[in-house]
Amino acid sequence: QQKVQQSPESLIVPEGAMTSLNCTFSDSASQYFAWYRQHSGKAPKALMSIFSNGEKEEGRFTIHLNKASLHFSLHIRDSQPSDSALYLCAVAHVGDNSKLIWGLGTSLVVNP
Amino acid sequence: EAAVTQSPRNKVTVTGGNVTLSCRQTNSHNYMYWYRQDTGHGLRLIHYSYGAGNLQIGDVPDGYKATRTTQEDFFLLLELASPSQTSLYFCASSDWGLNYAEQFFGPGTRLTVL
Numbered sequence: 001q002q003k004v005q006q007s008p009e010s011l012i013v014p015e016g017a018m019t020s021l022n023c024t025f026s027d028s029a030s031q032y033f034a035w036y037r038q039h040s041g042k043a044p045k046a047l048m049s050i051f052s053n054g055e056k057e058e059g060r061f062t063i064h065l066n067k068a069s070l071h072f073s074l075h076i077r078d079s080q081p082s083d084s085a086l087y088l089c090a091v092a093h094v095g096d097n098s099k100l101i102w103g104l105g106t107s108l109v110v111n112p
Numbered sequence: 113e114a115a116v117t118q119s120p121r122n123k124v125t126v127t128g129g130n131v132t133l134s135c136r137q138t139n140s141h142n143y144m145y146w147y148r149q150d151t152g153h154g155l156r157l158i159h160y161s162y163g164a165g166n167l168q169i170g171d172v173p174d175g176y177k178a179t180r181t182t183q184e185d186f187f188l189l190l191e192l193a194s195p196s197q198t199s200l201y202f203c204a205s206s207d208w209g210l211n212y213a214e215q216f217f218g219p220g221t222r223l224t225v226l
Contacts, residue, residue: 034214039143043217043219043220044215046214046215049213051210051211080214088154090215094208094209097166099145099157099160100157102155107156
């Protein structure tokens with residue numbers, strides 16, 4: 001069974017800081033790597049995803065995948081108080097009966 | 113126009129009671145999922161389905177039944193509710209392909225079993 005672990009469990013940063021969140025996985029055949037964000041009292045919502053080694057940037061957010069190291073990360077540039085949320089990483093092997101394997105989450109607080 | 117809706121949004125029942133949680137998606141997705149979310153445990157998959165009449169067992173299925181009646185509708189049934197099933201329940205839908213696998217979540221149902 002695939003294992004997905006996130007670090008740190010929680011993080012407090014000042015407004016404007018660079019924030020880095022980490023996710024490790026155990027199945028090297030995994031094909032889909034994603035970050036979801038969940039604001040308090042709301043549903044998780046996909047933030048960014050990547051399917052191949054490398055990096056992808058969307059606005060202030062960058063996702064980086066290193067399959068050889070079984071690791072991917074999310075970097076938030078110029079963190080804002082509105083970024084305060086629970087960040088969940090998810091991994092999947094795309095195929096029949098596909099399902100996501102989730103990390104437990106990193107709770108991020110951005111202080112103004 | 114929310115693409116995944118859930119009802120009810122809040123439900124209180126007593127131990128031993130019957131509860132049905134409903135989910136409808138208008139994304140035309142084949143896959144639908146039921147999760148529960150509890151502090152310290154993250155999102156845990158209860159059951160999922162890849163089409164009408166299909167049901168797959170998730171990671172925490174004990175005490176839960178599910179039924180997918182149409183492509184749009186997926187139900188979660190608790191026939192003898194217990195306090196351990198007090199939780200926040202999310203439904204989600206998705207499709208899978210070479211470059212897409214995003215899950216879209218409903219707003220959640222908060223269930224309390226007294």
